[in-house]
Amino acid sequence: MPGPFKAIEICDQVYWVGAIDWRLRNFHGYLTSRGSTYNAFLILADKVTLIDSVKPPFFDEMMARIASVVDPTSIDIVISNHAEMDHSGSLPQLIQAVHPKKVIASKNGVSALKNHFHWDQDVIAMGTGDRLDLGSASLRFIEARMLHWPDSMFAFLEGAGVLFSNDAFGMHLATSARFADQVEPWILKYEGAKYFANILLHLSPVVTKLLDQLPSLDLDIKVLAPDHGPVWRKDIDRIVGYYAEWAAQKPTRKAVLVYDTMWQSTANMAAAVCDGLVEGGVQVVQMPLDATHRSNVVTELLDAGALLVGSPTMNNQVYPTVADVMNYLKGLKPKNLVGATFGSFGWSGEAVKHLDRIMEEMNITLVQPGLRLKYVPDDAGLTQCRALGKAVARQLGDR
Ligand code: FEO
Numbered sequence: 261m262p263g264p265f266k267a268i269e270i271c272d273q274v275y276w277v278g279a280i281d282w283r284l285r286n287f288h289g290y291l292t293s294r295g296s297t298y299n300a301f302l303i304l305a306d307k308v309t310l311i312d313s314v315k316p317p318f319f320d321e322m323m324a325r326i327a328s329v330v331d332p333t334s335i336d337i338v339i340s341n342h343a344e345m346d347h348s349g350s351l352p353q354l355i356q357a358v359h360p361k362k363v364i365a366s367k368n369g370v371s372a373l374k375n376h377f378h379w380d381q382d383v384i385a386m387g388t389g390d391r392l393d394l395g396s397a398s399l400r401f402i403e404a405r406m407l408h409w410p411d412s413m414f415a416f417l418e419g420a421g422v423l424f425s426n427d428a429f430g431m432h433l434a435t436s437a438r439f440a441d442q443v444e445p446w447i448l449k450y451e452g453a454k455y456f457a458n459i460l461l462h463l464s465p466v467v468t469k470l471l472d473q474l475p476s477l478d479l480d481i482k483v484l485a486p487d488h489g490p491v492w493r494k495d496i497d498r499i500v501g502y503y504a505e506w507a508a509q510k511p512t513r514k515a516v517l518v519y520d521t522m523w524q525s526t527a528n529m530a531a532a533v534c535d536g537l538v539e540g541g542v543q544v545v546q547m548p549l550d551a552t553h554r555s556n557v558v559t560e561l562l563d564a565g566a567l568l569v570g571s572p573t574m575n576n577q578v579y580p581t582v583a584d585v586m587n588y589l590k591g592l593k594p595k596n597l598v599g600a601t602f603g604s605f606g607w608s609g610e611a612v613k614h615l616d617r618i619m620e621e622m623n624i625t626l627v628q629p630g631l632r633l634k635y636v637p638d639d640a641g642l643t644q645c646r647a648l649g650k651a652v653a654r655q656l657g658d659r
């Protein structure tokens with residue numbers, strides 16, 4: 261009786277044999293509202309080759325998809341483009357099941373896999389420009405260090421022009437469609453941006469460098485096959501163009517206003533700051549943290565020009581939800597932002613000072629020292645908040 265999991269041909273000789281994770285909502289701290297896919301690709305050349313694998317719970321699904329087109333034990337070569345467990349987690353089980361003649365990774369990947377699995381498996385290292393003859397096809401490798409880990413690597417199928425780009429150009433999106441041209445463009449742009457913001461933002465200089473180098477790599481890319489989300493067989497320039505745009509982080513007259521509140525005072529300050537921004541002609545996205553996930557904050561920042569952060573002081577510290585977001589943002593290194601901080605306090609009021617320090621460490625240009633108001637803001641205090649919003653609007657200038 262045939263099972264439900266089938267390989268899907270993406271072009272001549274190449275099949276998608278990955279898995280769709282409709283349930284995933286947390287990818288190391290990133291809210292994956294639409295789930296994800298772990299793409300693995302099977303090349304049915306003379307030497308049958310599998311590129312990447314899937315998270316361990318999806319091993320059987322991948323094997324069933326492989327078995328729908330070929331006996332899995334006929335796999336000659338397994339390539340691991342990246343050691344992170346969403347791609348390599350099934351590797352030991354796979355190798356035990358199919359006994360491939362060769363296992364291949366990047367130079368850094370060989371040690372990364374060893375440090376994951378503590379195994380005796382021989383893994384052959386490939387570097388940029390190295391080629392692998394599959395008989396009726398040929399692969400070329402391109403190291404893509406830090407996209408997303410030091411071991412990350414691309415593989416390019418010559419002739420067919422398939423670039424297996426691993427994490428790069430991917431998105432966390434569970435969909436029954438295997439191709440980007442079958443998905444609504446706004447969903448592709450939003451989920452692609454969210455993935456970039458949460459996974460690659462701090463690596464923007466690496467992305468820019470890669471995009472600059474692409475022409476010299478002499479890749480006639482006809483199919484772009486990342487390891488998450490749909491495969492691009494049309495409009496490849498669209499996702500590549502988005503990457504150039506997102507990596508540049510060109511600021512706009514948009515402000516992200518993040519805050520939390522204990523007794524509504526900081527929330528009232530945020531509302532008045534928002535008024536000032538709007539009066540100054542700025543588009544504002546308010547993100548109260550009792551209703552906002554950290555991964556959505558960084559996504560909104562991708563095309564913003566300003567970050568404003570409000571926090572009450574609690575136990576001499578920044579409020580916990582605000583501290584969490586700032587810790588997350590600091591690691592992802594958004595750039596080209598102006599900013600301001602504000603918050604209500606009772607007696608000592610350290611939160612705003614802490615926030616100003618963090619913003620400075622993030623190279624965010626503060627328009628003025630953080631605004632602190634004692635207990636509940638009065639009309640004069642709210643006027644100061646509106647003035648703060650207007651000052652940020654002025655600082656944004658003509659962006
Ligand atoms: Fe999809 Fe860096 O793993």
